[in-house]
Amino acid sequence: MTQQPPGARLSLVLDALGAPADGPAARRLAEAFGGVPAAVRERSVGEPAYLARRLAFASGGEIVLHDDVVAAVLLHLAPTPTAPRGLDLAEWVAGAADDATLDVLAAALGARPGFAGLGTPYFALAPAGYARPRFADDRGWNEPGRLLGLTFTPEQPGLACRPEDDDCPACSHLLVRRVRESADGPDPVGTTAGTTTGPVDPAGTVDALTAALTAGLLTEDAHRVPLADLLALHASGLMERAESQLTCRACRRVVCLTLYRDSAPTFAHHVLNDARRRPLEPVPPVEQWGDPARVARARDAMRYVDHEPGAWFLVEERGVLHLDARYSYSAVIDDSVLIRLDDAETETYRTGGHAALSRLAARIQHSAPYREESPYHRRNLYTGPDAAKYRAAVTAAIADHTWLAQQHRRNP
Ligand SMILES: [Zn+2]
Incomplete structure (x- = not known):
């Protein structure tokens, strides 16, 4: 690894944000992280889908790509499975050591912290990028020794989902797709969670969401179509777009499953603000779409x-x-x-x-x-x-x- 002054290292990170994976800025950053990633993980996210790839380097650097564009850069100071030693922060941010507090980071970055919610401080950095420090248990940022790492993104924290939440253990496996029948042979026809191709299976996805809801991993937004009514409302053809919204307790993202009358279903994660701004269509009277049991429940x-x-x-x-x-x-x-x-x-x-x-x-x-x-x-x-x-x-x-x-x- 060539030695560069810390200021130059930080600009390598900022230059790479939003840049294509095969462009010079991303390649220079990968080189500074050690060249070849020690581990690459891939997953298809949502519908319409994008491909999330995480390139983890043995040095403690990590590049997150969305459809081959740099969506985030992570500096891991605490050990991870691929980087047992973690990065030395001083090599990347002049004036900040691994035990930096929020104040030390502010001085080193020359920026005052903003807050995306109570537990999420971040810094806006010129020319265009944001640094979000990650502290143990999301708190105690005035105590030395709690800093786990920094996440850099082109988007302001709080206004977009965190790229690392693509892997949220509570809510990233809930989209179910129909397995396509292969032209070559009798592939098993059915549905399966985690399949990355094939159209969305609305019933399978509702089942997966219902299981997560029942397990307490998600909460349901009462202002939207209840998950239990989504399929019946969609089948009735009375709503142009029937949508259920569920919030993940772990990552706070809102899962939006939308069944359209005239087009294919969508499944996406949003921050709360964006989820609230999605169109809200009134639910028709239950007598028009519910079965007798559902109508009786509504009466009571x-x-x-x-x-x-x-x-x-x-x-x-x-x-x-x-x-x-x-x-x-x-x-x-x-x-x-x-x-x-x-x-x-x-x-x-x-x-x-x-x-x-x-x-x-x-x-x-x-x-x-x-x-x-x-x-x-x-x-x-x-x-x-x-x-x-x-x-x-x-x-x-x-x-x-x-x-x-x-x-x-x-x-x-
Ligand atoms: Zn989640």
Whole structure:
């Protein structure tokens, strides 16, 4: 390896970001990492698919390619299976040793840290690139000795998925494709996870996602089509695009499985912001697409009745009315209570309608229901033993009427 000043080494990294794998910038960086990678891993990601290749060098350097373009460069300081010693950071970033804290990195890189979420500091570096330090357990960046490495990307952290998450153990194996029948012989016809060619198998992918959801690896976005309804809604032909969104607990990426009426399914990972901006199509009434069991479940489920924007929602479950009333006193205290209306309150609503509920919601707000002295404190179903169940049921019932839905309608 030729010896170069650390500043020159860092510019090798930055020059390679976004460059073609067979171009001079990527080749110079590979040379500086030791020439030939010690391990190469490949996988096809998503649909439409891109090819992710990870070139790991024995020196501790790693180049991540997406369709043969450099999507990330990783400097591993801590030992890895391919680099038992790890890189010496001082050789790559002048003024920073392997035990660098965030402040030391800031001084060495001449940049102030930005934050992509609470646990993700990063630096914007000229001319175009970002450095994201990785600390043990994503914390303790003021303590020396916690730095595991640096990840360089052309995209700002937080605005795009992390290239290393292509291999997330919790969510990177969930796309199922149909095995193509080979022209030469009787290949097994069926479906299999991890197959890299062949069209998406919607039912197989729904099964894989459902298993991950059941295992607690994913959470489901209640504002989108429930995974359990996705195939039936698609089959009904009533929706132009039926989409389920599920968030991975491990990497925080949002898996979006979209079944189109007139084109092939897609499967992609997005950061939360991008997932929220995806088009939101209203779900048609269940009677139009659900089987009798599904229709019966919907009849028994909590359903939306009325709401006052920013203040309250009224929902009904088998004839019983519940009021979700928001209370807000500061940026810190902003939540809602869920009250089962008693007979007198129900009667007041029957006679007084919407305005009566607004008055009740105002009384709840004035009583400061987070304090035990409030008469609504003990009636709050969101703090009772079935709190999680109630929150999920109300969220599902009001999904189409929430702020999020309004945002989507304003910014389609
Ligand atoms: Zn994941």
